[in-house]
Amino acid sequence: MRMAAFILVTPVNKILKDIIVKSKGLTGYDSPYVPGWDCHGLPIELKVEQEYGKPGEKFTAAEFRAKCREYAAEQIDGQRKDFIRLGVLGDWSRPYLTMDFKTEANIIRALGKIIGNGHLHKGAKPVHWCVDCRSALAEAEVEYYDKTSPSIDVAFHAVDKAAVLAKFGVADVTGPVSLVIWTTTPWTLPANRAISLSPEFDYALVQVADQALILAKDLVESVMKRAGIADYTILAAVKGDELELMRFKHPFLDFDVPAILGDHVTLDAGTGAVHTAGGHGPDDYTISQKYGLEIANPVGPDGSYLPGTYPALDGINVFKANDIIVEMLRESGALLHVEKMQHSYPCCWRHKSPIIFRATPQWFVSMDQKGLRAQSLKEIKGVQWIPTGARRVSNPMVANRPDWCISRQRTWGVPMSLFVHKETPGTAPEHPGTDGRSGEAR
Known part of the structure; x- marks a missing residue:
């Protein structure tokens, strides 16, 4: 028998969600479930490195990304078959995939909106840095x-x-x-x-x-x-x-x-x-x-x-x-x-090894450059929270959080589509992506 392509916590998570979706459907609610997979990131990159080596050793970066896409597709297919065997109901023929070209185009459009709103900036700030990944890490x-x-x-x-x-x-x-x-x-x-x-x-x-x-x-x-x-x-x-x-x-x-x-x-x-x-x-x-x-x-x-x-x-x-x-x-x-x-x-989180703070040139979503923090805190007040105590948790998180580092030193992911001025740290004055036409689906 073929082994499942996931760890135990994954089907437990899926089955618990499936119980809610099915119970709501049986009581008359419109509760379609669209399955989705996060296809990018370090875990897939490490798996491909183990088999083919690092980008530039045997393969170009483009060839390495193709191998990552191929590996991700194989994992998705295996997990999909196992979830269907487990009886999880969903629109399995039309899943949400972060590596889908249309999804990647939407990510670039979202980046264009961030740039257009004046929230993106480049700086050499200390960030969480994993010496094994050789990359910046997010708080999560x-x-x-x-x-x-x-x-x-x-x-x-x-x-x-x-x-x-x-x-x-x-x-x-x-x-x-x-x-x-x-x-x-x-x-x-x-x-x-x-x-x-x-x-x-x-x-x-x-x-x-x-x-x-x-x-x-x-x-x-x-x-x-x-x-x-x-x-x-x-x-x-x-x-x-x-x-x-x-x-x-x-x-x-x-x-x-x-x-x-x-x-x-x-x-x-x-x-x-x-x-x-x-x-x-x-x-x-x-x-x-x-x-x-x-x-x-x-x-x-x-x-x-x-x-x-x-x-x-x-x-x-x-x-x-x-x-x-x-x-x-x-x-x-x-x-x-x-x-x-x-x-x-x-x-x-991946290597379980100690990390360091290290100042490197990265791209950040600024919380204060164009009032994102103040606007977010204002919106928190106008939202109905369930449970009500969640507002007390969210408010200080937004009030105290640092700028968000969105760049990574990795090969497999959605690239930041930026035109950068060689002599200044920011983007070019008129940046494609702010007009909504950049990143067309391929």
Whole structure:
């Protein structure tokens, strides 16, 4: 007997839906069921790669896409036969397929409307990036699993010790003055370009044996405890905004970084001073843009450091680099404390492997560029919700969601039909697709 072309959850889903469709039909409702298949995406691409290799190895990209289409058609045919055998009623002769040329044309028309409404833009923002897929991921493609990571406290020495001490009204201290950051992603330190403080928090100047440390006053006790420092003295304290633009030396790269102010800084954990790498986090990116900082991205598509990052790191996978960076910090005297910490970490839904935030040029649907967020929130109020509580869930989701990354670094899918100006980041001034004639069905 031929095996079904689907996993167990698929027929369970289909049969439960079939029960509803049939019961409604028997009670007089017009309830036709049109079956449909999502034919694009990474799973099919990976299956074809396993058999034929990656695009460009044995086949051109066009030939590879033809193989993907052929494989998808075979899977659809097998699943359709099995669903019919299971007694699922539907219009099986006229299914909805995302790879149908008419459907693809409608997708391009929809993109044209998005462009026409002014919602599309290109930017090098940090996005979820799977190093195994070598592609950006959508929020829906990210799952969270427990992962053990190094948790480190790192000292950034003040460039101008006297200027920093003057902010605290202190004449002198023993040893250097350092601002202490905490992170569970040491691999992002090569991209550090600032340290974020809260303008409202009190930051203490703490004398320990051979140096003075700056950290949030409310976290001094917990930081000293985990660092094993029993003998310390709080010399003075100032609000975070007093330290804005004071400069501190990067712990292993030959430049210094500013202290900046951000509302994303919390006292939930750490030191109250946030290591800021605009290329590796949404909050970091936003605050870096505000201060006009470089959005450094020293990591390639495969998750390895690019040449010229740092001699000991070039070509190293970022997750393997954590231990190397910890040892570099230890040798330089910048490492105050390190321990292993288990925490929830984003992973690729397909590979189950840890992902990273990585700033790459992508196309986004902007939530605010032309008022899409405001209009959506307005429409939510005018819609009848069943159940009524769904409005309370949808409203904050729309209010807080970031721009939607719609581009992917893949071969099998609907291409973005864009004419791009070579010297500017956006689309050409008069873009086909906004008049409704682009993407005619083939």
